[in-house]
Amino acid sequence: MNCVCVLGAGYMGSAISFPLSDNVNDVHLWGTWLDEWILDGCGQGLHPKLKNAIPDNVSLFYAGELKEAIEDAECLIIAVSSEGFIPVFEKLLGEMEEGCPLFCLTKGFVSVFEEVHRISQVAHRMFLQRFPGEDFQWVSVGGPSKAVELSKRVPTSAVFGMNSSVMAHFSQMFSTEYYFVNRCDDVCGVELCSAFKNVYAIGLGIYDGLYGEKRENYAHNLKSILFNQSVREMALIVEHAGGKRETAFDLSGVGDLFVTASSGRNRRYGEYLGKHFPPNDAYRLMKEEGEIAEGYHAVRYGMDFIRSLESAPFGKLPLFEMLFRIIVQNRDVEDELHRFLKVLSKQ
Amino acid sequence: MNCVCVLGAGYMGSAISFPLSDNVNDVHLWGTWLDEWILDGCGQGLHPKLKNAIPDNVSLFYAGELKEAIEDAECLIIAVSSEGFIPVFEKLLGEMEEGCPLFCLTKGFVSVFEEVHRISQVAHRMFLQRFPGEDFQWVSVGGPSKAVELSKRVPTSAVFGMNSSVMAHFSQMFSTEYYFVNRCDDVCGVELCSAFKNVYAIGLGIYDGLYGEKRENYAHNLKSILFNQSVREMALIVEHAGGKRETAFDLSGVGDLFVTASSGRNRRYGEYLGKHFPPNDAYRLMKEEGEIAEGYHAVRYGMDFIRSLESAPFGKLPLFEMLFRIIVQNRDVEDELHRFLKVLSKQ
Numbered sequence: 001m002n003c004v005c006v007l008g009a010g011y012m013g014s015a016i017s018f019p020l021s022d023n024v025n026d027v028h029l030w031g032t033w034l035d036e037w038i039l040d041g042c043g044q045g046l047h048p049k050l051k052n053a054i055p056d057n058v059s060l061f062y063a064g065e066l067k068e069a070i071e072d073a074e075c076l077i078i079a080v081s082s083e084g085f086i087p088v089f090e091k092l093l094g095e096m097e098e099g100c101p102l103f104c105l106t107k108g109f110v111s112v113f114e115e116v117h118r119i120s121q122v123a124h125r126m127f128l129q130r131f132p133g134e135d136f137q138w139v140s141v142g143g144p145s146k147a148v149e150l151s152k153r154v155p156t157s158a159v160f161g162m163n164s165s166v167m168a169h170f171s172q173m174f175s176t177e178y179y180f181v182n183r184c185d186d187v188c189g190v191e192l193c194s195a196f197k198n199v200y201a202i203g204l205g206i207y208d209g210l211y212g213e214k215r216e217n218y219a220h221n222l223k224s225i226l227f228n229q230s231v232r233e234m235a236l237i238v239e240h241a242g243g244k245r246e247t248a249f250d251l252s253g254v255g256d257l258f259v260t261a262s263s264g265r266n267r268r269y270g271e272y273l274g275k276h277f278p279p280n281d282a283y284r285l286m287k288e289e290g291e292i293a294e295g296y297h298a299v300r301y302g303m304d305f306i307r308s309l310e311s312a313p314f315g316k317l318p319l320f321e322m323l324f325r326i327i328v329q330n331r332d333v334e335d336e337l338h339r340f341l342k343v344l345s346k347q
Numbered sequence: 348m349n350c351v352c353v354l355g356a357g358y359m360g361s362a363i364s365f366p367l368s369d370n371v372n373d374v375h376l377w378g379t380w381l382d383e384w385i386l387d388g389c390g391q392g393l394h395p396k397l398k399n400a401i402p403d404n405v406s407l408f409y410a411g412e413l414k415e416a417i418e419d420a421e422c423l424i425i426a427v428s429s430e431g432f433i434p435v436f437e438k439l440l441g442e443m444e445e446g447c448p449l450f451c452l453t454k455g456f457v458s459v460f461e462e463v464h465r466i467s468q469v470a471h472r473m474f475l476q477r478f479p480g481e482d483f484q485w486v487s488v489g490g491p492s493k494a495v496e497l498s499k500r501v502p503t504s505a506v507f508g509m510n511s512s513v514m515a516h517f518s519q520m521f522s523t524e525y526y527f528v529n530r531c532d533d534v535c536g537v538e539l540c541s542a543f544k545n546v547y548a549i550g551l552g553i554y555d556g557l558y559g560e561k562r563e564n565y566a567h568n569l570k571s572i573l574f575n576q577s578v579r580e581m582a583l584i585v586e587h588a589g590g591k592r593e594t595a596f597d598l599s600g601v602g603d604l605f606v607t608a609s610s611g612r613n614r615r616y617g618e619y620l621g622k623h624f625p626p627n628d629a630y631r632l633m634k635e636e637g638e639i640a641e642g643y644h645a646v647r648y649g650m651d652f653i654r655s656l657e658s659a660p661f662g663k664l665p666l667f668e669m670l671f672r673i674i675v676q677n678r679d680v681e682d683e684l685h686r687f688l689k690v691l692s693k694q
Contacts, residue, residue: 144571154566155688157575177692180572219501220606224491225527228504228602235596249582249596255575259567341502345524 001173002026005061005073007088009035012105013079014047014054015147019179020077021055023172029054030061030069032084050151067095075101075170082108082294085119089126099127099134101170103160105141107194108294109301116304118191118241120163138163139171142190142252143182144259153178159251161190182251189238189247194256196237196320198295199302200230201260202270203323206333209274225344229319230257237306237320240313269293279327299327318343348520349373352408352420354435356382359452360426361394361401362494366526367424368402370519376401377408377416379431397498414442422448422517429455429641432466436473446474446481448517450507452488454541455641456648463651465538465588467510485510486518489537489599490529491606500525506598508537529598536585536594541603543584543667545642546649547577548607549617550670553680556621572691576666577604584653584667587660616640626674646674665690 001024006013009031021027031039039060041048054060061069070076070092080088085106102123109116120138127136143158150156157180160171168183175181184190203226211217234257235248247253261267265286272282283296303324306312322340325331348371353360356378367374378386386407388395401407408416417423417439427435432453449470456463467485474483490505497503504527507518515530522528531537550573558564581604582595594600607613612633619629630643650671653659661668669687672678 144568144575146567149566149568152566154568155572155691156568157572157691175692177689180691180694182694219496219499220493220609221491221496221501221503223609224602224606225502225504227605228491228598231596231601245593249578249601251575254578254596254601255571258574259571262567262570342524344502344504344527345522347527347529 001074003028003072004075004077004173005030005070006077006079007069007092008032008078008080008084008106009038009042009060010079010081011049011147012145013077014038014042014050015145015150016077016079016105016174017058018055018151018153019174019176021057022176023174025057026072027055027058028061028069028073029058030066031063032080032088033063034084036062047151050148052148052151066091070095073100075103075173077103077105079105081292082106082110082119082297085110086112086122089123093126093130096130099131099137101137101139101167103139103141103170107142107191107198108298109195109305111301111304116301116308118188118305120187120191135164137167138187139167140187140190140194142194142256144251144255146259146264150179156180157182157251157255159184159190161185161187161247161252163187184247186244186247188241189243190252192238192241192243193234193248193252195298196234196302197230197253197257197260198266198293199299199320199323200234200257201264201266202273202293202295202299202327203230203319204261205267205270206274206326206337207270208267209271210333210337212271212274225341226319227257227261229344233317233320236313236316240309240311241305265291265293266295269296273326273333276333279330296327299324303328348421350375350419351422351424351520352377352417353424353426354416354439355379355425355427355431355453356385356389356407357426357428358396358494359492360424361385361389361397362492362497363424363426363452363521364405365402365498365500366521366523368404369523370521372404373419374402374405375408375416375420376405377413378410379427379435380410381431383409394498397495399495399498413438417442420447422450422520424450424452426452428639429453429457429466429644432457433459433469436470440473440477443477446478446484448484448486448514450486450488450517454489454538454545455645456542456652458648458651463648463655465535465652467534467538482511484514485534486514487534487537487541489541489603491598491602493606493611497526503527504529504598504602506531506537506594508532508534508594508599510534531594533591533594535588536590537599539585539588539590540581540595540599542645543581543649544577544600544604544607545613545640546646546667546670547581547604548611548613549620549640549642549646549674550577550666551608552614552617553621553673553684554617555614556618557680557684559618559621573666574604574608576691580664580667583660583663587656587658588652612638612640613642616643620673620680623680626677643674646671650675
């Protein structure tokens, strides 16, 4: 492979450039209008978020240089934030001259005309409007991958949910001795787990916020109930949305939840809630430090998404409902935890 | 229910007496010949392992009083160590006058004539020799349950793998507002996960022993690979042994691994290995403090068990094989971790 283009120069876009740069001659890293300062930093030798120098064969492109960035690219890798997805994808389609394999690292949901959808559903529709009749070749990337670690070339396992076996060929350009590509055909499952695990990680953070420091109340049995229930509910959501249960039991579900619950922004956001910070205040507080707890949005979007399913598994998602009540309806965390446990005890 | 008898007054036997005592008038707690000091302590007001007083309606029985202990019991709950299982069960069958529902909290394997079996397989055979033609009613209990926490009535979720729907009725006597009984029909899966999770928890302990303190090398991505691979391999083992994959993805697999990997004896044993203690020395060191790392035995027995399967999933269990080489063959932990990662990178 000679040239690929990564869209989005934040944590994940920049980190994925590392394994790509080991296989591809020329990696183009394009920054959105919000990434200018990052590209400036990279140009001076250090990625300001990753605190690491970008590999030599990665060339930087500013927001206005999208056409040049994608011109020679044989594949496009989208790694912008979920809020940025639609405007960037629209711009991208405008600049593309023909269809091209797409890899998506953006996690979460998108909202179109007040309706919440998986990213690939919306991307597919937009793609066909621009290129009627052409093949939509898509991979959703999931799995436990902290960007800073990946940029240090730490062993990382990812799952590539692909809608066409053609993509298996292209996915080879990501494979290195430290980046393990696991392929599956469940785009829906990978996407949903990647989004919902951020919500469930908040739950584990809440628990540690509530009890982590009061050692005498800390209970592994109870924390494990939360972890296990998160996995159960992710499998149920995936199944009801037309994906495969097993996807939730592998890297994008169990594996990614394990990492996200151990550390990171969503977990930290949960800890604030466990310490009785109001949900909106905690979100704002973190945002002021430049940290976005994606689960804060995913719990709202996730609820809308679940409600839109033909057979919504309501009544079977007591943990998700607990988190919705805490984050969106501002209910008391301890009351809600007890209520959740009461539901479990009666099942 | 008027009377049940728990066999084994160690951690789990004593802890399970708490939810039982909330439902059953009279709980008999029988100690083996190794438990005398524990019963003495309980008699003086405090269980010396749980550091908690046993409930008032729990009566204590010493090793020589087995007949009296089981006389009026409508169900028996076996919670001795896996090494103690066969001698205790033999003694028990000798004292029993007729078949009776059996609940087993003992985890691990038993070896008979140099062959390794699941506990329920051996128990079934022994039962039929004593009571030919009678119904063998059995439940294997699994799931994340730290005994000390259960004895503090902390919310705890268990899975009851039962071979007969009759046992659903009897399992109600365990259910309380803090002890959640989840029923399934996969005895094999529950037993195997409960045994193998101790081996895999050692793996996570090894990782923390190796890198936990050197913060700059610590990688969540890599630790998550170990957790995820543990779940994958448990599912594969269960499937090849005739159980259900889904069992590994729920409480006795994912849930119990989460707890066991966070804290406890097997995890601690792994940490010693990660700090380059020789496997036998580390085992002895812990044993001298009265702590048995069950995974140390389970890795040997587990290997024999896997080898005895008609279709052994060899080549697909790189993490289990890594742990076997480290613990049984005394190989270097870092070399083996790199070897394991190499295998993954080529899959």
